[in-house]
Amino acid sequence: MIRANGVDSPSESAGPKRFEFTVGTGAVLVSEADDLAAQQKLSSSASAQAQVEVADATPTDPADAQQAIPLDANGFPVQPAQPAAGAVQAGYNYNGTADWARRNVGIKWDYGQDCTNFVSKALYYGGGMRFRYGYKSWDSAWWTNDYWMFGWRINRSYTWAGAANLHRHLMYNRYSTWLRWTSDARPGDIVFFKWKNESRINHAAVVVSWGARMELRQHGRQGVTTLNDVLAWYRQKNDPIEWFVVVRPLGTN
Incomplete structure (x- = not known):
């Protein structure tokens, strides 16, 4: 149980x-x-x-913890017989995150691999998630700023622009939870993907619609897409998506 502002709320978060x-x-x-x-x-x-x-104190890999969404023989998410609506907590602006991602999916990329930077912007500008200050390589830190050094440059924590780092930050340093079924997902949730030939999570996207179809907005191969489109595309390649997790932030602090 997590107590915030004198109110107890259940959470499935686990971390060191x-x-x-x-x-x-x-x-x-x-x-x-x-x-x-x-x-x-x-x-x-x-x-x-x-x-x-x-x-x-070593964070558990979500695959080892069996937190990844189960996939069927065709590589698509298994659905429960009676999907249950996921719990929503006050504070974090779910619709704001999704709306920001919808409206800004076409903005300029700041990096060659910009997926997590885009998700972090949606969490910050749309969802109201607050900065966490600290050394840039710490999983507990989450921030970005611009500075001048012979021209404007972007500085950010590793968690702001690295998918695996952001996943660890949300699960082990914020109040967040994994979802068991894609049908529980709602706008404002975050999807993290792990490819078969990658050693760790390497992509993140924002959920912008309810239900199993799950529309996504991302800075990736295709900005406007769906979960099944992403899974089907890479299933044809030599490096399919091995598993993914859906994370729900439960607060802004």
């Missing part, structure tokens, strides 16, 4: 965090940090070791 406890007759949480650069040390006493279970 660091905690500090006081250990006496019981373990009492005194601080929490989702920045992996933070260092919190537990006492080396036997009582501390006996009361605290330490888990591996």
Whole structure:
């Protein structure tokens, strides 16, 4: 459960965090940090070791965690017998993200591979997601800015413009959840793709319609497309899409 503004909301988010406890007759949480650069040390006493279970802080690959959308024999998403509507949380502007992506899919690319930069812009300008400041290579950071050095240049965190980095940021440093079925998807959700011959997630797109057909807007091979069109196109190639996940942000902080 996540408490925001005094209200508890369920979340399926999972990720590494660091905690500090006081250990006496019981373990009492005194601080929490989702920045992996933070260092919190537990006492080396036997009582501390006996009361605290330490888990591996390495983020779990969504494929290993079985969070990827199941595909049928033809490589298209399996649908549940009775699709359930996905939960929507207050704060993050789902329709704003989708509307921004629709209206701006034709804008100039800033990079040769601009897919995640486009998604981040939609999250920021349309969805109201706030910057997270920190060193540019940290998964906990998420920001962009322009600076002058013999001409205007764009500076950004790795999470702003790298698909795998943004996926880790949303799942392990924000309040977000995976969706089990494409029929649960709604405008403003984000799709991350992993190709068979790629070692990690390498593409992101914005969902702009409800339901299993799932219209997408992206900076990629084709800006206006659908999920099935993307899957069918690459299934004809030597490097098909092996799996994908649909992520729903649950807040802006």
